Amino acid sequence: MKFRLSIGAMALLVAGVPLANPPLGLPPVPVPADNPQTPEKIALGERIFHDKRLSATGEVGCVSCHDPAMAFTDSPKRVSVGVNGLTGTRNAPTVVNAAYMKSQFWDGREPSLETQSHQPFVNPVEGGLENHAPLLAVVRSDPDYAAAFQRVYGKAGEQITMTEIGQAIASFERTLIAGNSPFDRYHYGGDPRALNDQERRGFDLYLNKARCVSCHVIEQDQALFTDNAFHNVGVGINQIQDEIPPLASAFLEAKRRGADVDKTVLTDPKASELGRFAVTDDISTVGAFKTPTLRNVARTAPYMHDGSLDTLREVVIHYNLGGKSQESDRVNPYLSGGIRPLDLSEPEIDDLVAFLEALTSPEFAATTATTTSPTGDEDHEPSTVTAQLPEAGERDRSDRPAAAEPGAVELRQPESGLHFRLPLGFPHPTHQGD
Ligand code: HEC
Numbered sequence: 001m002k003f004r005l006s007i008g009a010m011a012l013l014v015a016g017v018p019l020a021n022p023p024l025g026l027p028p029v030p031v032p033a034d035n036p037q038t039p040e041k042i043a044l045g046e047r048i049f050h051d052k053r054l055s056a057t058g059e060v061g062c063v064s065c066h067d068p069a070m071a072f073t074d075s076p077k078r079v080s081v082g083v084n085g086l087t088g089t090r091n092a093p094t095v096v097n098a099a100y101m102k103s104q105f106w107d108g109r110e111p112s113l114e115t116q117s118h119q120p121f122v123n124p125v126e127g128g129l130e131n132h133a134p135l136l137a138v139v140r141s142d143p144d145y146a147a148a149f150q151r152v153y154g155k156a157g158e159q160i161t162m163t164e165i166g167q168a169i170a171s172f173e174r175t176l177i178a179g180n181s182p183f184d185r186y187h188y189g190g191d192p193r194a195l196n197d198q199e200r201r202g203f204d205l206y207l208n209k210a211r212c213v214s215c216h217v218i219e220q221d222q223a224l225f226t227d228n229a230f231h232n233v234g235v236g237i238n239q240i241q242d243e244i245p246p247l248a249s250a251f252l253e254a255k256r257r258g259a260d261v262d263k264t265v266l267t268d269p270k271a272s273e274l275g276r277f278a279v280t281d282d283i284s285t286v287g288a289f290k291t292p293t294l295r296n297v298a299r300t301a302p303y304m305h306d307g308s309l310d311t312l313r314e315v316v317i318h319y320n321l322g323g324k325s326q327e328s329d330r331v332n333p334y335l336s337g338g339i340r341p342l343d344l345s346e347p348e349i350d351d352l353v354a355f356l357e358a359l360t361s362p363e364f365a366a367t368t369a370t371t372t373s374p375t376g377d378e379d380h381e382p383s384t385v386t387a388q389l390p391e392a393g394e395r396d397r398s399d400r401p402a403a404a405e406p407g408a409v410e411l412r413q414p415e416s417g418l419h420f421r422l423p424l425g426f427p428h429p430t431h432q433g434d
């Protein structure tokens with residue numbers, strides 16, 4: 001079922017009012033009152049998201065590291081690659097469902113989607129621009145952009161600032177919403193066959209023996225799989241264990257002298273490991289990072305803020321050892337109290353991994369990706385990704401085929417060919433070309 005959004009659906013777009021019909025398992029998307037969703041603004045944001053001209057080399061855009069074909073990450077890269085092949089310190093989180101996050105980045109240093117996007121353009125290992133001036137010069141002078149900014153904001157020339165750009169990108173990101181995984185169909189959709197026996201055993205472990213749910217939260221009527229809080233789960237901290245006090249004071253000193261936190265944490269591997277401390281200046285938050293969502297995690301390897309764990313099995317083993325990636329690692333003194341050895345058996349580890357694999361939305365299931373070359377070279381053919389809905393009878397899961405769910409619109413993500421189903425109230429942008 002494919003159809004264009006009608007004026008009726010548009011009427012659902014009321015600033016600050018939660019929108020109707022998010023996908024199964026997710027709450028309405030929060031939309032700030034001062035940045036209401038409109039189809040034109042979403043289209044503009046999508047266009048900026050894909051525009052590689054807005055970087056120092058003309059080769060890096062948001063899409064380079066948040067590729068629709070990779071569930072909006074740069075999987076399988078361990079850390080991201082920006083202009084001139086420069087690598088950062090951190091693994092790119094997915095942008096899918098980022099709209100629900102109470103803060104952005106692994107350390108939560110940006111409060112909103114509106115402001116988050118200002119950073120990558122000018123980070124030396126991402127977009128690499130000296131400042132925002134060249135970017136603004138492009139969007140102010142390009143006739144297509146000029147027309148779009150006029151339509152969306154009634155603004156032209158110098159009136160176009162990073163505020164409008166950040167708002168448009170955020171509006172686009174608020175359409176990247178994906179739920180309705182086998183887990184959702186089982187837990188919220190009333191389909192007992194949506195999870196197989198192993199996945200159900202994994203779910204039980206997730207809730208009870210392994211206590212994953214205490215941070216990767218599942219609620220009565222929806223699941224974001226995050227508590228929007230910061231915890232030290234023992235990843236990466238071994239790199240700096242013996243140097244924490246001097247590193248922490250050097251960081252504070254640099255910050256006091258005006259060092260840019262975004263640039264520092266993404267270019268200095270040791271500063272990166274300080275985690276939430278970079279924002280709070282509170283030593284008890286050293287090595288703490290934001291609890292990421294687990295939705296679509298089977299599609300976004302490798303894992304953790306530093307991309308140091310290659311597989312979901314390695315992640316579960318890390319938790320099973322009580323916050324150590326290897327038996328021989330030391331447990332760090334800032335470890336969260338919620339992390340203790342779990343005593344899971346090998347079959348239980350498999351069950352838990354199977355459950356994590358059941359958190360994949362139909363949009364990202366069975367994705368055949370032919371884009372993103374491992375070198376980060378973006379000179380490839382346009383993406384030919386197709387996301388397939390499960391075949392009838394496959395794993396007994398398709399009794400509730402995603403596209404048949406009422407109140408949802410199936411659409412084609414124009415840049416990627418990826419099928420998205422966005423809830424009504426999230427009009428898809430009319431693509432405006434490059
Ligand atoms: C060179 C690769 C790269 C580029 C280009 C890039 N990002 Fe990212 N993105 C990352 C990495 C790495 C992180 C995590 C950084 C951190 O947490 O310190 C991130 C984090 C994010 C987050 C936070 C998600 C969360 O759950 O906290 C959002 C949202 C995001 N990026 C959107 C964008 C947008 C919009 C653009 C374009 C303006 C962009 N990114 C450009 C690599 C990139």
Ligand code: HEC
Binds near residue numbers: 210294300
């Ligand atoms: C104390 C809170 C807490 C508990 C308990 C917890 N997690 Fe996490 N989880 C986190 C945080 C914080 C991160 C990010 C850590 C980092 O990158 O340093 C994370 C990261 C992950 C990731 C990586 C996701 C990605 O996109 O890179 C997976 C997978 C994961 N956890 C699964 C689990 C499972 C399975 C359990 C139960 C065995 C569990 N977690 C228990 C807080 C927790």
